[in-house]
Amino acid sequence: MLSARHLLVASFSLLATAASAQTQFAWVGTYNPNGEGLYRFTVDPGTGDLRDKTLVSQLPNAAQLTVSHDGKTLYAASEVEKGVVQAWRIAPNGELTALNQVSSGGAGPVYLSLTPGGRHLLVANYVSGTIAVLPVKEDGSLGEASDTRQDSGPAGAGKPEAAVEGSFAISDHNGPHAHMIAADPQGKFVFSTDLGLDRIYQYRLDEATGRLTPNDPPFIAASSKGAGPRHFVFTPKGDGLWLINEEASTLTHYRLDVAKGTLTEGKTVSSLPKEYKGTSFAAGLALSPDGKQLYVANRLHNSIAHFTVSADGQLVRQDDVWTRGDYPRTLTLDSKGGWLYAMNQRSDNITRFRVAPHTGKLTFEPGYTAVGSPSQMVISPTP
Template sequence: MNTSSHFPSGDRPEGRPSRRTVLATIAASPAVIAPLLPATRAEAAPERHGDLLYIGTWGQGQVHAVRFESDHGTMTSLGRVAEVSSNWVAAHPTRPVLYVAGGEQGGLVRVLRIDGASGALRQIGQVETESVPTGTGGLSYIGLTAAADALLVADFAAGSAVAVAVDADGRLGGVVSRVQDTGSGPHPRQAGPHPHHVVVDPSRRFALVADFGADRVFVYDYDRTTHRLSAGPPDGPGAYATAPGSGPRRLAFHPNGQAVYLLNELTADIQTLRWDAARGVLTLRQVLSTNAPGHTGATSAAELAVSRDGHHVYVSNRGENTLVVFSADARTGRLTEIQRVPCGGVTPWSFALHPGGRWLFVANEASGTVNLFRVDPESGRLTDTGAGVAVPAPDCIAFHVRADASGRPRF
């Protein structure tokens, strides 16, 4: 697999398995399967019903698509639908638009139009998000605000977070603002700031940046009208400090708006933080390891998600190739581990909960599979369906959900 140096090193887990280890793990795991159908280009695919999954590929310069029928849990590979660098992908919630963050110099974000019938993609625009090229690109995350009126960008290589305006039709306007993180950590991969995730809080007054390199969650002021990020005078941005060498990677708000979950990559722990929306301050409530008791070897946590009802929190652990499920207290957000299950492959780089809440897809990067799990809506527990599709080095998943007759998403 191509792992050329223009991709951010902060996404390479410690102790990445060798090819021999990957193949041995695949052979021992019944859940990792061949493609359900031979890969075909989406342009040649007939019109089908169902949602579309778009899958970025780490270092492969491709975006793949899968047709998913949520009523029956069936997956059909549509194969490669775009040949672009795809560090991260995000889909517009109501428009047929996919955003793809690349690894090239300049911090490129491409805008692609979705053909809902075939799954094919057509580029309709792009934005360069770096003011000064870093020489090595490396966008680690892009995501839309809740109102889908701005795209938030974490530039791992440049150490900055960027807001880009989004037009009513889903096209990108210009870069609205850019903020520069500062700091470093003790790990060799923490020589400088490396933003890994950006989210806007429910009040839409603050933007939180999980910075892998600085061991900080920076809290910037956010203007909901102009989408401008600012450091907040006179002392710069607020910040929550993690333990040195933690490597903050992912953030997620509980629906109650008062709790935030922080996943640290290097220490593979999840923190429950209290969010003071009036002052923009984070306070530690709880720390739990996502490693199993007695864990030895590589330590690397990767992805984090909260169920729509806030009852459950999901984490992927790349060091152990597992998914970990927690129940969440409705009032405090405090977590209790309820399940630990193999991820169905090797190196669960990312996963995504289907908007309907009944399915979870895992991008197992090293084994080259996207695996499907059933979600019990009451208990939150996961069941490996044994279904999956082959995708080269999958790193992230975005959904384009079909609409009903009224134009609302079907789930």
């Protein structure tokens, strides 16, 4: 028969094990030299605070990340001339074990995403203007590319026609520059943006082989000349997406034909407040889990534009919130939509905002997380 002391020790051991199992980890990719590689944090569920900062990899310019749907595997792209993607197994205590490293299928990989079924990792390579499909093996490691595609065509307009007065947001309209790639929620179609060519490419995905087939049409033009299409998020129903245009600082809605896998352009709005004049580069965007709140990062203006999505899909501007940092590259919402984080690249910090449950209103939570040149943060899902 166990004594009271033994029962107490056993109870504490079970509680410690349960607490460890529920620990949520945030992974932050950075740019050298200010950032030294890939960092791990623990996330305080009550305050959203990022704690226990640990450098877990010195992979050069490990700026682009994604985590598997079960939270057991982490992938990071090294944004260098001969791009590579590294895969790690995540232990329950957050320790990483390297699985393997493969070519990204091009130069300067700037975006990673997993297909809904988790069988393929999609890569956009900015410098070379190529996209690639990497098979995901049973253990989470990666195979060599099952398909690569090279964007080609005339460069987009040198000056964004839809930018605000006084804007000099002009960059890289000198050839192909793939900026993002992702599959639709069904996993049947793949879309990629090319900032340099002002195009959104449309593909059909063969889930069995990991091969891409150009759709009809194979691409559509950006919403305006020189707009510089960058990142996008799908609606929860998967019947459309919101796309941010970097150079024009505009946000465009596209309807998605879920049977054909083709996009139709809808309404475009500015990501900047109407009184703003001058240069700004729109960057990351995040959609709340219920699809009712949309947040956009504006670099140079250093703000987060907050929109609510009405029942008919229209955007209603609610607020423009100062990030408390410089050059917000990406935004990250936690899985419950209660906290939003801004990666402030030039001020070398991460700031966080409490998200009001019903209105989506952002409130800055005093305190900063020091990280050199943060690019992206992903949060591992909890069991």
